[in-house]
Amino acid sequence: MRERRRPIRFHWSIPGSGARSATRGGDDRKDVNPVADLDVQLELCRIADEGGIDQLLLPIGFHRADPITLATHFAAHTKRVKYMVAVRPGIQSPTYLVQQVNTVSAVTGGRISVNVVAGYSSQELRSYGDFRTHDERFRHSDEFWTVCTALWRGREPVDFHGEFVRVEGARINTPFTSAERVRPELYFGGSSGMASDLAIKHGDALLRLGGTPDEVAARIGRVLAAGREVGLLFSIVSRPTRQEAVDAAMALVEMAGEQGRAVQDRFRRESAESVGFATTYGLGSDSDQWPRPYLWTGAIPFLGPLSLALVGTPDEIATALLAYRDVGVTQFLFHGRPDIESLPHFCHEILPRVREREAAGW
Numbered sequence: 001m002r003e004r005r006r007p008i009r010f011h012w013s014i015p016g017s018g019a020r021s022a023t024r025g026g027d028d029r030k031d032v033n034p035v036a037d038l039d040v041q042l043e044l045c046r047i048a049d050e051g052g053i054d055q056l057l058l059p060i061g062f063h064r065a066d067p068i069t070l071a072t073h074f075a076a077h078t079k080r081v082k083y084m085v086a087v088r089p090g091i092q093s094p095t096y097l098v099q100q101v102n103t104v105s106a107v108t109g110g111r112i113s114v115n116v117v118a119g120y121s122s123q124e125l126r127s128y129g130d131f132r133t134h135d136e137r138f139r140h141s142d143e144f145w146t147v148c149t150a151l152w153r154g155r156e157p158v159d160f161h162g163e164f165v166r167v168e169g170a171r172i173n174t175p176f177t178s179a180e181r182v183r184p185e186l187y188f189g190g191s192s193g194m195a196s197d198l199a200i201k202h203g204d205a206l207l208r209l210g211g212t213p214d215e216v217a218a219r220i221g222r223v224l225a226a227g228r229e230v231g232l233l234f235s236i237v238s239r240p241t242r243q244e245a246v247d248a249a250m251a252l253v254e255m256a257g258e259q260g261r262a263v264q265d266r267f268r269r270e271s272a273e274s275v276g277f278a279t280t281y282g283l284g285s286d287s288d289q290w291p292r293p294y295l296w297t298g299a300i301p302f303l304g305p306l307s308l309a310l311v312g313t314p315d316e317i318a319t320a321l322l323a324y325r326d327v328g329v330t331q332f333l334f335h336g337r338p339d340i341e342s343l344p345h346f347c348h349e350i351l352p353r354v355r356e357r358e359a360a361g362w
Helices: 038-051 067-075 094-108 122-127 134-152 193-202 213-225 242-270 275-285 314-325 339-359
Strands: 009-013 055-058 082-087 112-116 158-161 166-170 186-189 205-209 229-238 309-312 331-336
Touching (some): 009 339, 038 055, 038 339, 067 082, 067 094, 094 166, 193 205, 193 213, 229 339, 309 314, 314 339
Parallel strands (some): 082 112
């Protein structure tokens, strides 16, 4: 019998729109209205709250609503689930971010964590006023989280004068409110060495795009050795039989069509700085779309890197998740296709199977 380990934690990404769409990612981002279906997004939050999902990611970008505001709204209508708000350090002050996060913690009982993202496109970041290069963004992030950590640890007033960040006498009267922690969990997103460095120095976990278990294991050893957790991002396509799951996956490509491919061709050029996106687009170019029986790359050219998918029956998906756990992965962040169907299916069919196998010492 294998050694018992901590339960895997499962998170879900709340879409800015298109919760009922299987081909999210195939439409041009400039055409997205992120508040057109807030009622459906809230419905997803309630399903997750009741179904055992640990946290809900609220991403950031010009085509999305403000994640901190959404976290406050959604938390008021749910009881348990936490909200992982995405943050780009280059577009705000560290002192103000701590004030925002601490305030949300106070009104939600600590149900907030932070997903740190450097940004996939210099073009989009310049629209926010951030003109730093890729490497400068990571050096800035290091300074930014140094200040935030000092504020969360109560080392006030905080004085800091770095290459990019300067604060004098920084203090926050609103404390971080939680029965479990003195600061929010920090999830650093990215697949580059610099992202791993930040996760090790400042964070609790690294969130990166998936791959085969062997590929993932070769890239996360340093993070695990430092005592940090690793989470993987996948889409998920599951049906009662394998053939139904494969057919549903293949249908995504047909539905996205050449419009989806054209959108992703443009996005691939815009996101060329992102190591994770570039690597995953490369997987989508391989002739073998099934590097593992449960891992499918076929939708990537049409729906983007976030469509790298786990495909199969509930039992097959549960087995795949435990295969990743065996190489050190302890958290997963999913995108559904579509979310409004995939999320309840995961909660009712896949999650119980994982928990049963964990309890049995699998």
